Amino acid sequence: MNGRAAHTPDRLSFRVLGPLEVDGPDGHPLDLCGGKPATVLTLLLLHRNAWVSTEQLVDAVWAGRDVPASAQNNLKTYVWQLRRSLPEERIESRPGAYRVHVRPGELDADVAAALCDEARELLSRRDSAEAITVVQRALALWRGVPYDGLTADATSAVDRLTELHRALREDLADAQLLLDRPAEAIAVLRALTEEEPLRELAWARLMAAYRQVGRRHDALAAYQRARTALVRDLGIEPGAELTALHQQILSEDAAPVAKPVSSNLPPRVPGFVGRRPELRALRGARGVVTIDGMPGIGKTAFALEVAAASGLETQQYVDLDRPTSLPAATGLLILDNVEDAAQIRHRLTNDPDALVLVISRRRLAGLDRVAAITLDVLAHSDAARLTDVEQILSCCGGHPGAIRQLAERLRNRQPWTVARMAARFEDPAARSQALAELLARFDDVYDALPSPAQRLYRLIAMTPRFDLRQAARVTGTDRADAEIMVDVLMDHNLVTEPAPGRFEVLPVVRDHANQLLITTGPKAELVA
Template sequence: MRVRFGVLGPLRIDGGRTPGPAKHRTLLAALLLSAPERVPVGRLMSVVWDDRPPASAESVLRVYVSALRKLVDGIRTVPGGYLIEVAPDDVDCHRFERLVAGARQARAAGRVAEAADGFRAALGLWRGQALADIESSVLRRAHAVPLEELRLTALEERVELDLRLGRGAEVVGELRALVGAHPLRERAWVRLIEALHQAGRRSEALGAFQDARRTLVEELGLEPGAELTAAQQRVLYDTGRQPPYGDPERPAPGGRQPPQGSHQPSPDVVRPWGVAGDGRQDGGAVSDELPPDISDFAGRQPALDWIHRTVREQAPAAPVHLVLHGPPGCGKSALAVHAATGIDLPDGRLHAALGARPPGAVLEDLLRSLGCPDGAVPPALDDRIRLYRTMTARRRLLVVLDDAADEAQVRPLLPTGPGSLTLVTSRSSLPGLEAARAYELGVLDEDEAVAMLGGVAGHERVRAEPEAARRIASLCGHLPLALRIAGSRLARKPGWTLDHLAGRLGDERRRLDELSAGDLAVRGSLALGYRGLPDPERRLLRELGAFSAPDFASWVLGADLEPLAEAGLLQSRGLDEAGQERYGWHDLTRLYAAERLAGEDGGPGGVLALRAEAILERTRQARASLLPAEPGTGRTEVHLPGHDDPALPGDPALETGWLRHEARWLGAERRFLVATVDDFYRAGLYEAAWRLAFYLTPLFELGAHHDDWHATTAVGLDAARAAGHRRGEALLLRGLADLHRAEGRTEAAAAALRAAQPLAEGLELARITLRLGLVQALQAQP
């Protein structure tokens, strides 16, 4: 009989069965959340006993598993752990994630009503707080918190679709409850303001903005972000009220002119699409629209110097377009505002938050900011572009275009006036943007990172614990957004030491959870970039999340990784010693990719299993270039190129070049392959783990990489034993003996060879026995 399970609320088993005592419920929940993947025994012990398992934990765990098997079917023992065989749709959390993914696909295809219904169906699966009756804080941190974040995000996305369908009045009550429960989520406040505005309740919408601002200032010491401020501006000027919300082709009815600002263009009467007699565009005041500068801004002096130097050097006869690009959370927006605050051009400073907004919608806002009255904004995009170019042609403006998606979005928004300056922030370098100069932002250096942490948390606290401050900076990857969040948490928790926060951040499983304060979240910043990718690139990023290495080449996934670099989620590291394009990523991006892989694809096991064959074969070929083949150590006989390889017909020059290339390839891939041994082992791919560890031994021996040799041999031995592969264990023990002998530890080498003898047979036993004789001869020497 088909049984359904629920974890989106108290643990539930359909059919009226009682889940049992607390630890039994925790164990079952852990298996269901990871289904159908294996959960290692160590992980289960950590979950069931909340990171404090007793000495008898493993045997007690077997008792709990036995009890659960009497309650539910499908619990299986597998090497190194347990799993439950259950269809993903029979566990409500997996069904929820599938429905959310389907709703997003429908939205991307333009099926708005279908997408809204999909989100509604997904959210309808929730019966309360996820894992409501589970006591394990380890399990709740790892699963309940991400599920709750996905629920809130799905709710916000569904409300956005409801607004596009004209249902603003229907969702006001729901949104008031949401901001009441989560007052620091800026996006929820944005949706409430939009819903009230759409319902014709402008005064309440403006009151909601004031409530949001008061909450953010009191709780976080931060002014509202660009999206929240833009929502207030739409209410003030009564624009963008009609559904679909923000439609660029729909002129806003009944709006009013923005208030007067500090910059006063020509006071001539406005004539639609006209230019005043002095050559300036007709219009009223232009406001200084820059968001407030960050008072504790730290670092980035080289970037600021570059901006100011470029502005000074650029010919005054042409506009200047600068692109600040870099990965999510690196502080592009803050730098643009900080730099713009120090530049005063005579005709105004404008700011536009782009994101996924179409150019037409942004142009409507910019035209109004330039003084174009209601009724004068043309409905057609081409006409808006022409009007904007005319209005900016004789003005010296500073325009900040924040979070640009691509060149096509930016081109219509560039002012044309000589001496104007546009600062564009983007995750991409926007290489196709004509006449633009780009500056890549990376992470902060250590001193800048610590200074930024001190600026938010308090310099006295940082000076009191300098080592802990440096550790926090390192765990944040020197990423400005992460540092600001960490500092905000410390500022709100005066009783916390920096060492305490460093300890919490040290757990990779919950680091992204810790780096969240209100609506500021590293996860949210990364999610914006992820959601903006096409489906194939999203899958690529998730698949990379299966690997723990800090850098890699495209051959790993057999796909072009450049689109992810253009999106700012990977960083190009240039060509490695083997001539391959190499890519790296921020550690927090790696954690996010792994999290998405677990949430959408069930974890790394499938990806690693799919790629194991290619990784093993490529490494085996490189090994064969360094050592003669040993029959039976791979699936095919290995031969040296040039001996009977038709591609290299015995030419010594060609052979030498090929061998040199393979050695360079192994050198370039060493860190990746060492990390992948661990990845295979953690995923339960024991055969792949021990084989890869074995294939790497000549690289370690020739390069004297003894630390890597020790580490991979230890993991490889555990993997061979877990797989029950006696010959694999013997091969690795033989390699361990070679390592000990290279280190001058002949007694340890002899012990490893004696341990290998009972496991080997035939030719391999002869090799081991011969090595043991050589080691004993060395021991006998005076």
């Protein structure tokens, strides 16, 4: 490094969600000469970073009009004018074609799509207030018809962006309903249904919003308006979702009384992340569901998310580590820290409307269940939402409990202190000390293992990956005995099998096993 700041290319803001506008790096609009040069740039932006033939550009500039003999020369003039207006060499040329270079985040249409994805993610986590902020940022980008001035070339893009605009407004209404702001949601949804009376999803949301504030008559009237439009314009009756909602509202009393939820559930974990496929799999589930995974992997937090989405009015939580009488399973029952099926089998219900979530550190067998969920580590994208400290992410391997515990140690520290402390996490001894509370929870799992499996567990601290041949070699047994020990470790969620016959040990598990190897294992094991 020569001490000079690295060069940062000038960023532009291309705005096509309305009449074309381009802002320079300083935020001030650039003079694009308007007219035909603006049409040229608009078409290039439609096909950003791709080559556009001069014939296609000529057709767009003189759409519906006679093309003059000088069209190709005129086109060169328009490109020359644009190059003078835009900083850097943003418009490239080759024989018979041009293209405009657009960097990520410079085109408002791309920004709007990314904000829509971000809002959907926030809504899935029920972070409605932040979702509203993100949606409003996206909606503020619209100033009129997208790619204004283009005709047939832009039809597909205009349709896609128009649909994106509708979806954002529907997401806005969803977030407002979740925040118990139905009046605002109703205003948005009424506008949507007036603009597009054939959009059944908007009608269903409007009916739900009216229903939420007790305006049953308005909800039923909305259904009739939707049905009239569909029958008149399309010759079809409303779809299943709209019809079912209409029947539900008809069957309710004119002045429904909200049923209180009876619950002793502990609070949900703030900032819960990930587990979307598993949550989707249990949406609307009834019956017995087992949830297993290693200590700190987030089993109880996951069960509480399932409970929050269940809609069941009676919700009970029982921790079997604390002696208590088990209630009958009615509504929703969470049984935590279950050691084996015999503890709870006699308490399980045949009620088809009840949901029982059975949480255990080991994989349970012998239960009549509708689903079995084994929680694995978080994907990197989800783990990164818990911390932006790379040393934590690399040493925790996606284990949420470990990430949260190390991140908590760095909370409210100065940046230089964070860097110094995070660097220490690369040392196994320092990391184990920082994770002492979590690693202590693995002791009970280890104590429950038979002696041969305990020995293999201590020895696998030396390697993150192994196969049955290696397991047999380090334990001095044959492959058959080694396979039995590995199966025991897998049943206790201490080992995973990412590929047939290939086993893997998480960093957090290796840290615990390494402690045991040093403090309790015979010296011969260290030599081995």
